Amino acid sequence: MTEPGWVVLDPDGNVVASGGPTALEPVSELKGGSDGGDRPVDGVEASQLDD
Amino acid sequence: MAAIDQSMVSKLLNSTTSATAFTTLTTGFKVRLNSTASSASASGTELPNGGGYTTGGQTSTAPFASTSAAGSNVTIPHTAVLTWTNSSGVAWTIVSIDLTDGAGVRTWFGNVNGQPITIANGNTFQFALDSITVSLS
Numbered sequence: 001m002t003e004p005g006w007v008v009l010d011p012d013g014n015v016v017a018s019g020g021p022t023a024l025e026p027v028s029e030l031k032g033g034s035d036g037g038d039r040p041v042d043g044v045e046a047s048q049l050d051d
Numbered sequence: 052m053a054a055i056d057q058s059m060v061s062k063l064l065n066s067t068t069s070a071t072a073f074t075t076l077t078t079g080f081k082v083r084l085n086s087t088a089s090s091a092s093a094s095g096t097e098l099p100n101g102g103g104y105t106t107g108g109q110t111s112t113a114p115f116a117s118t119s120a121a122g123s124n125v126t127i128p129h130t131a132v133l134t135w136t137n138s139s140g141v142a143w144t145i146v147s148i149d150l151t152d153g154a155g156v157r158t159w160f161g162n163v164n165g166q167p168i169t170i171a172n173g174n175t176f177q178f179a180l181d182s183i184t185v186s187l188s
Contacts, residue, residue: 005164005182009175016174019165024054024150025186 054185056157057091079153080115082133082178083108086144089160095147102139107155108148109133117181122188126181133178135170143170150185159185 005021055063066073084104085095100106112131119125127150137143145168150159170176 004179006168006176006178008168008170009177011173011175017168019163019168021182021184022148022161022164022178023184023186024159024161025184025188 054159054161055091056160059158060091076156076158077153079110080127080158081108081110081151081153081155082127082183083149083151084135084143084145084176085147085149087146088162089147089149091160094149094157094160098143098145099139103136104139104143108151109135110153116185124184124186127183127185128178129181132180134175135177136175137170137172140172142172143176144168145170145176148183150183 004018006019007015008017010016062073065071083094084098086098087095089095097106097108098104111128111133114129116125116127117129145163146166147160147162149157151157168176
């Protein structure tokens, strides 16, 4: 079982919601990250970028 | 959307391409909770002060962050979980976080996985150990 990144607990300590780890990475736009960006990089074809 | 504050980007670039000294940051780094998304130029809207949340956010037992070696990622919180219990009387909505130094200088930002997260009054929100990854690659 993957360790949750965050949890929400009720007053009795029961988990009522959880989520995965949070990433703060500057290159997400080059990887087609959370904003959906697929902007080209000078001299690099989109197909050469990481997923 | 980069996850480094734009001022911090310039400091990094200037200090690694010339003799410009990197301004030392202040210990006591904090995670700040926002109800809207942050951007490179501005923080999101911080949760209101009081009712279980203190303006500026929360730090935890040192070392707050893991140590990068050979270019590896850094993870936070590294020693103790970050936890907030909502006693404000209304639900909180969490969308993004900002990482700041102890003086409030913002360094990194990003949306929380699975946002928006609703924290009902009386409930507790926690970031698990090493659940926030900071990377440059």
